[in-house]
Amino acid sequence: MGQHDSDRSPPMTKRSRNDNDPGNDGSAKKIRTEPDSQQVSLSDDASPHDHSPATDDRQQDFEADIAKAIKLSMEQAEKYHCGLNGESSVDGDSGSPTSLPGRPQQQHHCPVCSATLVLSIGKFEQHVNECLDQGGNTLSTSTTTDKQQTSSWKQLFTSIPKTLHNAFTSSTSATTTTTTMTRTLISSTTSPRRYKSMPDYKWMKDTNFVVDAFSYGKIPDCEGYFLTHFHSDHYGGLSKSWSYGPIFCSQITANLVKHKLQVDEGYLSVLPMNEPTFVLPTIKVTLIDANHCPGSVLFVFDIQHSDATWTRHLHTGDFRANPEMCLHPLLRQPDNPTIDTLYLDTTYLNAKYGFPAQEECIQAACRAVESHIGIQDDARPKTALDRWVGQSAPPSPKITQSSAFDALMTGSKVANRSKGLLVVVGTYSIGKEKVFCALAKLLGSKIFVTQAKRSILRCQENKELENLLTLDQNEAQVHVVPLNHIKPENMYAYLKSLSPRFTSVVAFRPTGWTFRATKAEETEMEIGSLSQVTTPPLDRRLVLRPGHSSPTVKIYGVPYSEHSSFRELASFIASLDINHVVPTVNNESEKARTRMAMYLNKWGQDKQGKPIQVVPYPAISHW
DNA sequence: GCGATCAGTT
């Protein structure tokens, strides 16, 4: 996102950054029972959630206008910042935050009160801020003086929670809109950090818990911070100075948080896997493996109400959906309660994202390595088979023959033939372990990692994995390096540094976006019914093609994703009983939101009146 | 010098 960095804390401020953190929208409510305004209903009583194209377009214009206006306001507010606490303003640099003299007046739409206003940008900002301050209950079009604007900013970041609380308890659709809008505006990319507020979907409904929300400072009334997994875009804001409340997560994630961020152990509350655990007298939480990265979990929240009834919500964090999850004793239908609200990882909730199962990718990577072992064999006379294998895009039946051929060779012979071949796998700090483990197994090799990487892997408490690791580059034919190191120049240099132990290198970049559905597949997915979308493709063969290829260096992208594909998301939704879905990814774009709502509504309709059963699968590990 | 954040990169 193109962030503009025009906003710095004024030097004289006495408030700490955290004090400035608004943590505002919606944060002051008690138990939340309002439906999130962005959720999509999958239930029979599916209330249409106003996503007509016309509305969206206008909405988009509003947001764009407002984002601009807000940015300007922020800059102006910045100048006043010293006065925000009601302390005497420091004179000097503040200057006059005028309404930009010389600007023509133009028509604007206030996103809060919906009024159409003909005002200069500066005056318009004042109006919007006033509206925001009042929780959207004003229809006033009056402008404010500069001084009033100052106090209006103070209010926005200190008093809004109360305002919104009131708004929430009075529960009108207008205030719901306001809440969402407030969030949208303030968290827009043009806003300075300390004004960032938390999106609604971070609150777990019917609780005072938040999920993956560490970058908003202290969140008022928040009783617990849940962390789904250890990736920086989810733990962002966590550091050793964390003191805002208990963090609930898996053992592996807790290990990583301790090791990498030095968060005080006292704040870490490890929950067991697969075992409903009371975190409050009326709330139990179950962790289920999310199939994303080590330690990643789904959170099942079961909440008991005062009338002794229970409500269930499921937060997927980041996840790669598979049949195993839907067959989990605590999720499978019909043995378990309906999921009222599903907080869904919608990263790839778009028909253009179709990619193979992880197993298929790993197989394909293994076949690629096998083909290079063939090429490496200078001693062996060239056969027709070798010539096939040596082609850059060998037809897959011949690949199969190659695998069969290699399988016939004795272990030592394979090892000998591949001795000078180095296999490099790129990873982020955690994740993609299955890829390098499978390759190491194929080659009967250990895995080279740096010390730093080893201590990260040790957080998984997996002795089998640890025993495969080595710190000696020469001892392992499989090397794990940071993903962004895998580019041609680096690989040539790396190979040279390891000469003469290794003579060629095959490198893999496992990443989700290498692969795209064909246009035809995309169209079918786009318009297909739920059962059509969940139907697997007939041809699931995957042949990797190197993105870079020379006699000594080959680099392959592998469509190895740790997020669900479009088809898997559809399969997951089809396999469970769900009332509502709240997307947790791609929410910033109106276009994406509309698109996601469209799919979810359609699928919801397709499910009507049909019994819930797990979508047929070729293996329990994938659809 | 440390912590936080953003732009750039694959």
Add this chain to the structure above:
DNA sequence: CACAACTGATCGC
């Protein structure tokens, strides 16, 4: 160009 997630640079304190 898609995306997620990381690194390095830069800023403020």
